[in-house]
Structures are given as structure tokens and as C-alpha cells.
Amino acid sequence: MSVTPEDIEKVALLARLSISESELPEVTERFSKVLDLVDELNTINTDGVIPMSNPHDMTQRLRADTVTSHNTREALMASAPAQDNGYFLVPKVID
Amino acid sequence: MPDSDVLNASVSELHRMLSTRAISSEELVSTYLGQIEAGNDALNAVITLCRDQALIDARKADQILSRGEGNPLTGIPLLHKDIFCTQGVRTTCGSHMLETFEPAYDATVVTKLKTAGTVTLGKCNMDEFAMGSSNETSFFGAVKNPWDLDCVPGGSSGGSAAALAAGFAPLVTGTDTGGSIRQPASLCGITGLKPTYGRVSRLGIIAFASSLDQAGPMARSAEDCAHMLTAMSGIDAGDSTSADRAVPDFAAALNGEIAGLRIGIPREYFNEALNPEVRARIMTALSQLEKAGARLIDIDLPHTHYAIATYYVIAPAEASANLARYDGVRFGHRCDAPIDLEDLYLRSRSEGFGEEVQRRILVGTYALSSGFYDAYFNKAQQVRRIIAEDFHRAFETVDVIAGPSAPNVAFQCGTKQQDPVAMYMEDIYTLAVNLAGLPGLSTPAGLIDGMPVGLQLIGKAFDEATILNTAHRLQQDTDWHTIRPNFGAFQS
Numbered sequence: 140m141s142v143t144p145e146d147i148e149k150v151a152l153l154a155r156l157s158i159s160e161s162e163l164p165e166v167t168e169r170f171s172k173v174l175d176l177v178d179e180l181n182t183i184n185t186d187g188v189i190p191m192s193n194p195h196d197m198t199q200r201l202r203a204d205t206v207t208s209h210n211t212r213e214a215l216m217a218s219a220p221a222q223d224n225g226y227f228l229v230p231k232v233i234d
Numbered sequence: 235m236p237d238s239d240v241l242n243a244s245v246s247e248l249h250r251m252l253s254t255r256a257i258s259s260e261e262l263v264s265t266y267l268g269q270i271e272a273g274n275d276a277l278n279a280v281i282t283l284c285r286d287q288a289l290i291d292a293r294k295a296d297q298i299l300s301r302g303e304g305n306p307l308t309g310i311p312l313l314h315k316d317i318f319c320t321q322g323v324r325t326t327c328g329s330h331m332l333e334t335f336e337p338a339y340d341a342t343v344v345t346k347l348k349t350a351g352t353v354t355l356g357k358c359n360m361d362e363f364a365m366g367s368s369n370e371t372s373f374f375g376a377v378k379n380p381w382d383l384d385c386v387p388g389g390s391s392g393g394s395a396a397a398l399a400a401g402f403a404p405l406v407t408g409t410d411t412g413g414s415i416r417q418p419a420s421l422c423g424i425t426g427l428k429p430t431y432g433r434v435s436r437l438g439i440i441a442f443a444s445s446l447d448q449a450g451p452m453a454r455s456a457e458d459c460a461h462m463l464t465a466m467s468g469i470d471a472g473d474s475t476s477a478d479r480a481v482p483d484f485a486a487a488l489n490g491e492i493a494g495l496r497i498g499i500p501r502e503y504f505n506e507a508l509n510p511e512v513r514a515r516i517m518t519a520l521s522q523l524e525k526a527g528a529r530l531i532d533i534d535l536p537h538t539h540y541a542i543a544t545y546y547v548i549a550p551a552e553a554s555a556n557l558a559r560y561d562g563v564r565f566g567h568r569c570d571a572p573i574d575l576e577d578l579y580l581r582s583r584s585e586g587f588g589e590e591v592q593r594r595i596l597v598g599t600y601a602l603s604s605g606f607y608d609a610y611f612n613k614a615q616q617v618r619r620i621i622a623e624d625f626h627r628a629f630e631t632v633d634v635i636a637g638p639s640a641p642n643v644a645f646q647c648g649t650k651q652q653d654p655v656a657m658y659m660e661d662i663y664t665l666a667v668n669l670a671g672l673p674g675l676s677t678p679a680g681l682i683d684g685m686p687v688g689l690q691l692i693g694k695a696f697d698e699a700t701i702l703n704t705a706h707r708l709q710q711d712t713d714w715h716t717i718r719p720n721f722g723a724f725q726s
Contacts, residue, residue, distance in 0.1 A: 190615030194671020
């Protein structure tokens with residue numbers, strides 16, 4: 140299945156990636172090549188096969204609701220590129 | 235003691251030297267740091283060196299050893315792939331996105347290996363976010379193969395493999411999502427093991443595709459890998475997918491006895507994609523195992539062909555979800571002067587991620603998007619089960635499955651970068667093992683025109699012991715794993 144540059148622009152926005160006009164034709168072409176590769180999946184019958192999301196079909200373990208780790212907020216916040224007073228800073232989102 | 239003796243010594247020989255005080259950990263660590271400093275300009279395999287801390291840790295290990303204490307890995311130097319979070323030591327995942335990221339905690343693998351007494355020398359280069367088969371997608375530049383500096387080392391654990399092969403460390407860590415331990419191990423002539431999914435905790439490993447990612451040891455022999463695997467493995471409360479399975483002493487279990495072992499040879503792994511000379515080396519290695527008492531049995535893994543298509547839906551889909559966390563807000567690269575929140579996201583991500591990572595995020599986002607989820611993601615997960623069932627059926631009649639680790643020896647740098655699909659074909663024999671969650675290892679099987687070939691051994695779930703023992707036997711009967719590249723201290 141081939142995709143158009145418009146398809147790529149739509150997916151890029153969903154993925155929050157910006158692709159310049161000049162890159163778009165090449166990105167589209169290479170994306171299409173990958174899609175051609177994966178389209179092979181349509182040649183196999185999977186009726187009634189349960190999708191496998193974990194190779195051992197494991198399910199989530201439960202644990203007791205007890206404190207297991209201590210507050211490392213300051214250490215984690217230290218990685219933030221912009222912060223103030225313990226808050227992450229982002230551009231204004233509310234007028 | 236001449237450097238070459240130390241640089242060729244096994245972990246158990248090093249342990250003997252250390253515990254008899256024939257050498258100190260400080261001397262050992264200094265020797266290896268010297269090798270890195272002398273050879274890394276040519277290879278670009280190590281991107282962060284922890285010289286001062288390594289020497290401090292080595293002296294601590296020497297105190298333990300001089301009291302007659304310690305265990306098989308106390309004082310042994312090691313390099314980590316730069317995908318493992320190391321507290322206070324920058325962890326880049328080969329990406330501009332994380333160029334200055336210093337984690338607030340250690341990955342469980344790092345903690346466990348530290349607890350076992352190893353000394354961290356530094357962090358190894360890798361394909362960006364572990365996406366690649368040539369180590370050419372790293373933001374920090376391509377890694378070269380010590381066997382031929384014009385060739386790639388494989389990927390994504392290419393820095394780890396090249397460093398190990400070049401004598402920069404006796405042990406290195408890697409991770410393998412679709413072949414990222416086994417393919418570079420094959421191309422660099424070393425032993426590398428991808429454990430069963432769940433054997434090793436993923437806590438603190440920067441996530442690529444969470445249902446496929448697994449960390450494992452890379453070393454000069456199966457025995458060294460076994461020592462390291464024992465130290466790395468085990469259930470972890472911090473990783474709900476880590477398996478509640480007893481961890482054997484993998485090294486102690488090695489006896490080299492493989493009489494009667496049933497080795498399945500999948501016809502589909504000897505297809506037209508396989509270089510005929512690689513095929514010949516693999517057949518020679520298999521006949522060695524036969525001489526040692528194993529039985530070779532032809533088997534079929536009929537859906538092998540679909541592994542690439544399945545993988546290149548599931549891995550990018552999981553990656554697109556995992557990499558959504560890089561938003562320029564909490565950690566990682568942030569663009570300059572964003573005008574609004576969307577601009578912050580778009581530019582931080584487009585500047586921070588390289589081309590291959592962006593391509594996979596796009597593919598994954600597409601496969602998960604409304605209207606395509608069933609056609610791609612759901613379908614791929616169904617085919618994944620069919621591929622896994624191929625293995626389960628085969629393991630009803632065989633104990634181990636064997637074939638090539640990669641279709642070719644190392645290729646020239648730059649030759650496959652422009653064609654993502656050609657690059658993806660490099661992993662044709664390894665991807666299915668991750669989809670099925672099985673353990674697989676690559677062990678050296680000789681050279682073609684001076685470049686290494688790797689034999690892949692695939693085991694039943696949680697039966698790393700049998701593939702390690704099979705490789706161990708091969709390494710007792712042949713000297714392929716002892717051949718070193720004409721590089722650095724190994725130069726003739």
C-alpha cells in the first residue's frame with residue numbers, strides 16, 4: 140500500500156514530529172518501502188488466532204500496597220530542561 | 235605480566251589472578267583503561283569513560299580481595315552499553331535527545347553487576363535508541379569494526395561488541411530487541427547471549443520495544459557469559475515482566491557434555507539470503523557438534539519469512555509509545571524559545587531524534603492509528619503467535635535450534651544506510667527469537683577473508699543453560715573464539 144505526502148504529514152503530527160517540505164518526498168518514499176515490507180502480513184491467514192502481546196502470555200503481578208521507594212523528586216527534577224520552584228515549565232497553554 | 239596474557243584471560247583465570255593477588259584489580263582496570271585510551275580513537279566504541287570512579291571501585295575491590303573475600307566477578311572490569319541507566323553518569327542511548335541526561339538511579343542490571351563486584355570502566359556507543367544493525371545511527375558517530383576499520387561492527391550493541399573484540403574490557407553488557415546482541419557478536423567474533431524474555435530485569439534500560447527488549451552478556455567465551463548471566467538475572471519487583479524463575483549458577487552447570495543432544499536445523503535458515511561461505515562455516519561448526527555427540531535433525535520453522543514484517547510493525551509500534559515520553563518537558567532535549575506547547579513538542583522531538591528513530595516512530599504511529607490498528611498491529615500480534623508456535627512445535631522434538639546468526643559477515647560502512655529495508659534484512663535470523671521470547675546466543679564459527687562468522691544457538695524458554703553448554707563444548711573443541719583481530723594489543 141502506498142502512502143501520500145499528506146498521509147505522512149498527518150502521521151507526523153500525531154507523532155509530534157515536524158518534517159520539512161524538502162524532506163517530505165524522501166521520507167514518504169522510505170516510509171512506503173517499509174510499508175511494502177510489512178504488507179506481506181496480509182498474505183497469511185490469522186482467523187481465530189489470539190494476538191500475542193507478551194511472549195510468555197504473562198499477566199500483571201499484584202503486590203501489596205506498601206511504600207517501596209522514597210521520594211526522589213528533587214533528583215528526578217534535576218533532569219528537567221526548564222523548571223521553577225519544583226514545577227516543570229512549559230509555554231503558556233491557557234490564555 | 236604481559237598485557238596480552240591479561241587481555242586474553244578468561245573471567246575465571248582473572249578471578250584466580252585477583253584472588254591470589256598475582257594482579258590487583260587496580261592494575262587490571264588500569265590495563266584496560268589504557269587499551270581504551272590507546273584504541274578508541276580508531277573505533278569510537280566508548281563514548282563515556284569513568285576513569286576516576288573505576289580506579290576508586292577497583293581499590294575497593296582490592297580491599298575485599300585482600301581479605302580473601304569476594305566472588306567470581308569481584309574486581310573484574312566491564313563496560314555498559316549506553317542504554318543502561320547509570321546514576322550520575324550520563325546515559326545517552328546514542329541520541330542527541332539524551333546527550334546530557336544523567337539518570338537519578340542505576341538500572342537493575344547495573345546494580346546487580348556492581349553488587350557482584352564488577353568495576354564499570356565506561357559506557358559504549360550504540361545505534362540511536364538501539365534502532366539499527368550497523369551502529370551507524372548513533373548521534374556520537376559510527377563505530378568501526380576492529381577486524382576491519384572500513385566495516386561496521388553490527389548493531390545495535392555495536393560499541394559493546396567492538397570494545398570487547400578490541401580488548402577494551404573482558405565483559406560488556408548489551409541489549410537485544412531483534413538481534414542487537416547476537417548480530418554484532420557475530421560480526422565482531424565474540425560470544426553474546428540474549429536471555430529468555432523476562433530472565434533479566436528491564437528496569438532502568440531505556441525502553442525501545444518493551445515486549446521484545448532483553449539485556450544480556452557479551453564476552454570472549456560462553457563460560458564468561460555464563461558468569462555474567464548468573465549475576466544479571468532474576469526477578470525484580472521493579473519490572474513486572476521479569477520472571478519468577480530460579481536462577482541457576484550457569485557457569486557451574488557447564489560440563490561440555492552434549493552426547494545425545496538433539497539439535498534442530500531449520501531449513502528456512504539456510505535460504506537464498508544466506509551467503510554460501512557463511513553457510514559452509516556454519517555447516518563445519520555443526521559437524522563439530524555432531525562429532526561431540528549431538529544429533530542434527532532437520533526441522534521446519536515455516537513462518538520464519540514473516541518475522542521481518544511482524545517485527546517491523548510490533549517494534550516500531552511499541553517504540554512510538556515508549557518514545558512519546560520525550561516531550562522536551564521532563565528530561566531530554568528541549569528546543570530553544572518554543573512559541574507554544576505544540577511547537578515545543580514538534581521541534582524538541584525533531585531536533586532530538588535522528589532519521590531512523592523518526593522513521594520508526596512514524597511507522598509505529600501509523601500502525602497504531604485509527605483505521606489501521608487491526609490491519610497492522612493486531613495482525614502482527616496474531617502472526618507473532620503463529621511464529622512462536624513454530625518454535626514450540628520444533629522444541630517438542632529437539633533441544634536446541636542452530637543456524638547462522640547473520641546472513642553475512644560485516645559489511646562496509648555506509649553501504650546499507652540509504653535503504654532501511656536492506657538493513658532490516660541483516661536481522662532475518664534473529665528477529666523471530668525475540669518475537670517468541672526465547673534465549674539465543676552467537677558463538678564464533680571461524681573467519682571468511684579475515685572476518686568473523688557467528689553460529690546462532692536458540693534454546694527453549696528459560697533454558698539458557700543448554701545453549702551455553704553447547705557453545706562451551708564447541709569452544710572446547712575449536713579455537714574460533716580465541717582468534718583476535720589484528721588491532722591494538724592483539725596486533726601481530
